[in-house]
Amino acid sequence: MNTLRITDDLDAMLDVLPPHVRDPLRERPDNFELLEVVLDLGRLPEARYPEQEVILSEREVTQADLEHVVSRIGEFTGDNRAGIERTLHRISAILNRHGRIVGLTCRVGRAVFGTIRIIEDLVKSGQSTLLLGRPGVGKTTMLREVARFLADDLNKRVVVVDTSNEIAGDGDIPHPGIGSARRMQVATPTMQHAVMIEAVENHMPEVIVIDEIGTDLEAAAARTIAERGVQLVGTAHGNTLENLIMNPTLCDLIGGIQSVTLGDEEARRRGTQKSILERKAPPTFDVVVEIQNWERVSVHGNVTETVDAILRGYEVAAEIRELTKEGQMQVVALPAQARQKRALEERGPVVAGRERHIYPFGVSRRRLEQAIRQMGMAATIVDQLGDADALITLRNYYRRKPQLLRDAEERGVPIYVIKSNTVLQMEQCIVSMRGERGQDPVLSALQEAEEAIGDIMKGRRSAELSPQNAYIRRLQHMLAQRYNLSSRSLGQEPQRRVRILPGRGE
Numbered sequence: 001m002n003t004l005r006i007t008d009d010l011d012a013m014l015d016v017l018p019p020h021v022r023d024p025l026r027e028r029p030d031n032f033e034l035l036e037v038v039l040d041l042g043r044l045p046e047a048r049y050p051e052q053e054v055i056l057s058e059r060e061v062t063q064a065d066l067e068h069v070v071s072r073i074g075e076f077t078g079d080n081r082a083g084i085e086r087t088l089h090r091i092s093a094i095l096n097r098h099g100r101i102v103g104l105t106c107r108v109g110r111a112v113f114g115t116i117r118i119i120e121d122l123v124k125s126g127q128s129t130l131l132l133g134r135p136g137v138g139k140t141t142m143l144r145e146v147a148r149f150l151a152d153d154l155n156k157r158v159v160v161v162d163t164s165n166e167i168a169g170d171g172d173i174p175h176p177g178i179g180s181a182r183r184m185q186v187a188t189p190t191m192q193h194a195v196m197i198e199a200v201e202n203h204m205p206e207v208i209v210i211d212e213i214g215t216d217l218e219a220a221a222a223r224t225i226a227e228r229g230v231q232l233v234g235t236a237h238g239n240t241l242e243n244l245i246m247n248p249t250l251c252d253l254i255g256g257i258q259s260v261t262l263g264d265e266e267a268r269r270r271g272t273q274k275s276i277l278e279r280k281a282p283p284t285f286d287v288v289v290e291i292q293n294w295e296r297v298s299v300h301g302n303v304t305e306t307v308d309a310i311l312r313g314y315e316v317a318a319e320i321r322e323l324t325k326e327g328q329m330q331v332v333a334l335p336a337q338a339r340q341k342r343a344l345e346e347r348g349p350v351v352a353g354r355e356r357h358i359y360p361f362g363v364s365r366r367r368l369e370q371a372i373r374q375m376g377m378a379a380t381i382v383d384q385l386g387d388a389d390a391l392i393t394l395r396n397y398y399r400r401k402p403q404l405l406r407d408a409e410e411r412g413v414p415i416y417v418i419k420s421n422t423v424l425q426m427e428q429c430i431v432s433m434r435g436e437r438g439q440d441p442v443l444s445a446l447q448e449a450e451e452a453i454g455d456i457m458k459g460r461r462s463a464e465l466s467p468q469n470a471y472i473r474r475l476q477h478m479l480a481q482r483y484n485l486s487s488r489s490l491g492q493e494p495q496r497r498v499r500i501l502p503g504r505g506e
Contacts, residue, residue: 007177008110009087010034016072016084016091017106018065020057021045028054035136039065040094040103066101074170078188083170088144088177090166109169111177112138115294116145118321118329122287122299123149128232130253130284132239133291139235140166140211142291146233147209148179156231159184159205163192167211181209193217200225210234219252223284232285241288241300241318245310246474248481254288254307256280259482278403279307295323311402355380356433359388359413361404362397364421371426379430385413392416392429396472400446449476452500453483464490467497476500 010031014022017037025031025047037056038046041063045056073091076082080093088109093101115138122129123146131139144167151158158181162168165185169175174183182203186195192210196218199208208225210218213236225232236250244250251257258280283303290298298318300306309316320333356379360368365381372379382388391408398405398417408415416433418425445468452463465476473489476498480487486501 007113008032008108009084009089010108012084012087013037013089013106013108016069018045018068020059021065024056034108036108037106038103039069039106041066066104069104069106070101077164078190079164081164083165085171086169086173086175088166088169088175090164109166110141111144111175112141112294113145113148113177114327115142116149117327118295118297118323119146119289119299120149120329122289122301123233124154126231127286128226128284129234129287129289131233131235131289131291132241132243133235134239137291138294139291141294143167143209143211143233143235144177147181147207148177150207150209150233151181152179156206157204158182158207158209159199159203160209161186161192161196161199161211163189163195163211167209193221196221197224200228200230205230207231207233212237213250213253216249216252219250219284222253226284234285240290241303241306241316242310244288245307252281253284254303255283257311257478259479279304279311283307290318297321308403357382357387357389359383359385359391359408361391361393363392363394363418363426367421367423368392368426371423371430377430385411388413390414390416390433392418392426394421395419396445445472446475446479449479449498449500453480453485456485456500456502457483461502463500465498465500467491467495470496473498 014026017025021037021039025034025037028034028047030049033049035048035050038048039061042060044058045061045065047054047056069091070082073084074082076093080095082091082093083089084091088111090107090109092105092107094103094105096102116123119129119142129146131142133139147158147160147167150156158178160167160174160178160181160183162174162183163186168178168181168183174181182205184195184199184203186192193215196208196210199205208230210222210232211234213219213222213234222232222234236244236253238244238247238250241254244254245257256279258278260278285303288300288303288306290300292298298320300316300318306316317333319331322330322332324330356377358368358372358379359382368381372381385391385404385408388408391405391413393405393415395417398415405415414433416429418429445466448465452465455463468476473496477487477489480498480500484503486503487498488501489496490499491497
């Protein structure tokens with residue numbers, strides 16, 4: 001059985017429509033799926049459903065029809081949106097160049113009770129959680145349910161910052177969909193960040209709920225809230241965590257990215273390039289949830305580790321969750337680290353001679369296990385650097401020398417570098433494990449980009465870099481951006497490469 005309970009106050013929406021639109025709409029049996037009604041001047045009125053669009057009348061929409069709707073709803077705000085008091089319905093206006101309304105989109109708002117179950121444990125934990133997903137997937141709906149759950153079921157002091165009345169509806173009295181949570185309305189979208197700070201300073205919340213974080217000021221306000229120890233639950237534009245990493249405005253929500261430039265002496269001592277990319281600060285949000293639909297989400301439960309892994313070039317797998325028909329949450333796919341831990345537990349420890357504890361960094365664990373078996377080596381693959389007495393990594397990772405490799409060097413853990421992710425390379429590496437530290441003198445792609453940037457800043461007109469894969473090209477583009485230079489990709493794979501030019505590009 002479906003345990004989701006949906007309320008939509010649809011009659012309140014239908015009552016504001018002109019009779020020739022309202023009456024045929026009332027007769028339809030599938031209005032539980034109705035998304036919106038579109039009224040454009042001089043065109044036929046249209047109802048939109050998930051799988052179809054339906055013409056409601058053969059009579060074109062007139063100015064009188066538009067005025068009929070406008071006279072029965074609330075006032076339009078600066079974002080050209082209005083509502084129907086104590087409902088979640090949203091009416092958005094299209095204006096001509098003289099400011100006259102020539103079109104209306106009447107969107108049905110629904111409160112869906114039960115969506116919280118799929119992330120209930122995350123919300124209960126007190127961790128700040130960011131919801132992502134494509135438009136219309138249900139981010140605001142889930143956010144509304146989170147506010148109600150925290151306020152009513154967990155008895156927390158919750159304040160909803162409601163910029164366009166999407167969360168708690170129109171009018172001065174909030175919609176019951178947010179339970180006993182308090183709601184602060186925002187006079188104009190440009191003031192959302194100020195109201196976020198006001199909520200913390202004036203009303204002593206334990207939790208702040210905020211929809212559509214989208215500007216530098218709002219991202220900074222979110223960080224301020226988190227630093228004050230207030231749980232933050234919000235949404236942001238973007239479908240995935242990687243979208244945020246590449247968004248210069250919103251990447252601060254997951255810690256931000258900075259180019260760290262080392263001195264010549266320090267770079268020589270480390271044997272690395274002068275400029276490296278690292279996470280700038282602790283993430284504002286502890287958890288990121290990518291919503292696929294009301295009954296399926298992807299969860300990144302440790303944003304710090306996930307962002308660091310992405311910057312190191314890993315393909316990061318999220319935890320996939322689904323709601324069963326009985327309304328129970330089940331995990332249908334685990335992250336790679338959890339799968340590896342389970343596999344090691346099932347395999348048991350390796351015993352024979354002096355056992356080596358190997359930490360693979362960017363290396364296929366499955367192939368490394370195969371190489372260890374085939375070479376008859378007494379070794380265990382470990383999940384933490386602190387448990388390792390040797391580290392194996394790929395050459396392209398070693399060139400960039402991320403923080404974890406620097407940590408290994410400082411701890412005196414021998415580093416073995418292989419050229420490719422093959423069993424043969426790993427077998428050769430196992431043969432060479434005699435306690436000597438691996439070295440790789442080849443300069444990295446980022447060092448090449450750093451040198452090219454230096455040439456451009458000295459007056460060179462352009463610099464073309466060596467062909468690289470998509471991930472490394474992306475890092476080179478980001479590095480050029482940090483220096484306010486232009487960059488573009490040229491050529492076809494596998495010879496696609498980056499060209500750096502003076503001035504900020506597209």
